[in-house]
Structures are given as C-alpha cells and as structure tokens.
Amino acid sequence: MKIAFIGGGNMAAALIAGLADKLTAGANIHVVDPNVDALARLRLQYGVATAPAADAAVSAADVIVLAVKPQSMREVTAQLLPLIDQRKQPLVISIAAGIRSADLSRWLGGYGAIVRCMPNTPALIGKGITGMAATAGVSAAQVKAADDILRAVGPTVWLDDESKIDAVTAVSGSGPAYVFYFIEAMQQAAEEMGLTAEQGKQLALATMAGATQLAEQSNEAVPVLRERVTSKGGTTYAALTSMENSGVKAAIITAMKAAAARGKALGDELGAAS
Ligand SMILES: NC(=O)C1=CN([C@@H]2O[C@H](COP(=O)(O)OP(=O)(O)OC[C@H]3O[C@@H](n4cnc5c(N)ncnc54)[C@H](OP(=O)(O)O)[C@@H]3O)[C@@H](O)[C@H]2O)C=CC1
Numbered sequence: 001m002k003i004a005f006i007g008g009g010n011m012a013a014a015l016i017a018g019l020a021d022k023l024t025a026g027a028n029i030h031v032v033d034p035n036v037d038a039l040a041r042l043r044l045q046y047g048v049a050t051a052p053a054a055d056a057a058v059s060a061a062d063v064i065v066l067a068v069k070p071q072s073m074r075e076v077t078a079q080l081l082p083l084i085d086q087r088k089q090p091l092v093i094s095i096a097a098g099i100r101s102a103d104l105s106r107w108l109g110g111y112g113a114i115v116r117c118m119p120n121t122p123a124l125i126g127k128g129i130t131g132m133a134a135t136a137g138v139s140a141a142q143v144k145a146a147d148d149i150l151r152a153v154g155p156t157v158w159l160d161d162e163s164k165i166d167a168v169t170a171v172s173g174s175g176p177a178y179v180f181y182f183i184e185a186m187q188q189a190a191e192e193m194g195l196t197a198e199q200g201k202q203l204a205l206a207t208m209a210g211a212t213q214l215a216e217q218s219n220e221a222v223p224v225l226r227e228r229v230t231s232k233g234g235t236t237y238a239a240l241t242s243m244e245n246s247g248v249k250a251a252i253i254t255a256m257k258a259a260a261a262r263g264k265a266l267g268d269e270l271g272a273a274s
C-alpha cells in the first residue's frame, strides 16, 4: 500500500512513527510538506520518501492522508485536485479538526472516497486512539485500509454519523493536552509542598498511569474506584471537596464542550468560506 501524507507536522509524524514500525516499510510512505527541515527529520527517523510539493508520488498513492491545519485544507485540496485520479478514486483520509467530508468532496471535484478521522498524539508510541467516519463512496476494502492504517497506532472507534467527530475531537483528539495540564498542576503542587521537580514528576506520572490501568482492568465503575481512595474525613475527601467547591468537574465539562463547539465552528467557517 502506497501512502502519501500531505503535511508532515506533529500529528503526521506521530502516525508515521507507528506506521513505519508496524504496517509497512518506510519506503511506501511519501510525505509532502514545504518545511524542508521537518522532511529531513522524517527521512532520517523513519526512512520515508519526501517532497516539498505534491508530485507524481501523490498521484501513484493508494491512500492520501490530509494532515495539514484546517485553515490550509482548502488550498491543499486545490493543489491535489489535478493530481488525483478521479477514476481510480484512491482513499483520502483527513485528520483535520472540523473540516467536513462534504466540503472536502466538493473541493476535490465531487470526490467520493473520503474517510474523516480524529487520531491523537499518543500514536507516537503506539498508544493512540482514533474516531473514524466513512462517506458512502468509500469501498469496503478502503474502510479496511483506513482501519488498518489507524490501528497501527492504537484502537479505532467507527462512528455512524460524521458529526460525532467533533465530540471525539473534544474527548480524545484534544484529550492528551488536558491530561498533560493535570500532570503539570500535580507537579507544581508537589514542588510547592517541598518535593523536588523530579520527585513530583515521577509521582504524578506513575499515579496517572497506575490509576488509568486500574480503571481499565477493574470490573468496577470509575466512581466506585474513586470512592475506594476516599476515606471518610480523610485527605482525598479534603481534596475532592475542594475541587467540587471550585467547580473543577463542571469547568472540565464546559471546556470540552468548547473544544467540540470550536470543531463545529471551524467546519462552518472554513466550509462556508469555499
Ligand atoms: N496535533 C494534534 O494533537 C492533532 C492534530 N490533528 C489535526 O492534524 C492536522 C495537523 O495538525 P498538526 O500536525 O498539529 O499541525 P502542524 O502545523 O504540526 O503540521 C502541519 C504541517 O503541514 C504543513 N503544510 C502547510 N501547508 C502545506 C501544503 N500546502 N502542503 C503540505 N504541507 C503543508 C505545515 O508546514 P508549515 O509549518 O511550514 O506551514 C506543517 O508542517 C490539523 O488539521 C489538526 O486539526 C488531529 C488530531 C490531533
């Protein structure tokens, strides 16, 4: 399978890391990006082929992964339009937040074979998760190809309705940043209470990983696991009461809804702008 990435930035690099390792030899991956430094890094690390602009290798690809910023997508599809074989209909996978398949299809001359998906950066270490939705013009073989590609970096979750991708974006696409933010807060608190930065980091990371794995492996619901930590009148109760009084849970829910709303707004703005 020949895969062409359009855009070789953060998220493309995370996917390529997983793919180069698991799915296919690096030589079958071609990356297009105007940033020649980024291309040099990808060549060196993963042995992929690269080019500063879309070329014949894109025309020859079985799968084209659109991994540019949502704001660049209109321009990129205009560059790709003359290079894509409309009869062969190679699979187009977009990972961009907000951009809808219907707009991509229109920009690509009424294109049918589009899968929209939302991966996340833990893909870099094969621990990603991706929400996916296929348009009606995607063949069963292409659905499998899309699933194989994204599963090289973690599990996939297929959605019956593309509009749900905005919710996936808010949960798992942006999610790693919330987790890092929480870890940063734990580390800062650790230091303010007299631990070293290294101790704070070690304790916070092990706690995050341990609690997550416990939640995954336990038969009990997450609130039950939380209650198990919370002794009556104890330290956890003091912390959770403080969080509730500060509205932490409500603020997280509001923040995630803001992420989903931003995804929808990007789709509205950039789709309508075409
Ligand atoms: N980062 C994340 O955690 C996630 C990101 N996404 C989505 O992935 C997409 C990429 O995000 P991210 O990797 O973070 O962004 P980056 O800015 O890191 O990567 C985008 C890359 O595309 C390049 N580019 C710009 N114009 C073109 C062009 N015409 N042809 C080819 N390449 C071009 C950019 O070059 P230059 O810098 O020179 O402009 C840049 O290297 C976005 O649409 C985002 O919504 C999805 C899930 C998670």
Ligand SMILES: O=C(O)[C@@H]1CCC=N1
Binding pocket: 097, 169, 173, 174
């Ligand atoms: O922040 C963003 O817009 C992208 C999409 C999900 C994660 N990063």
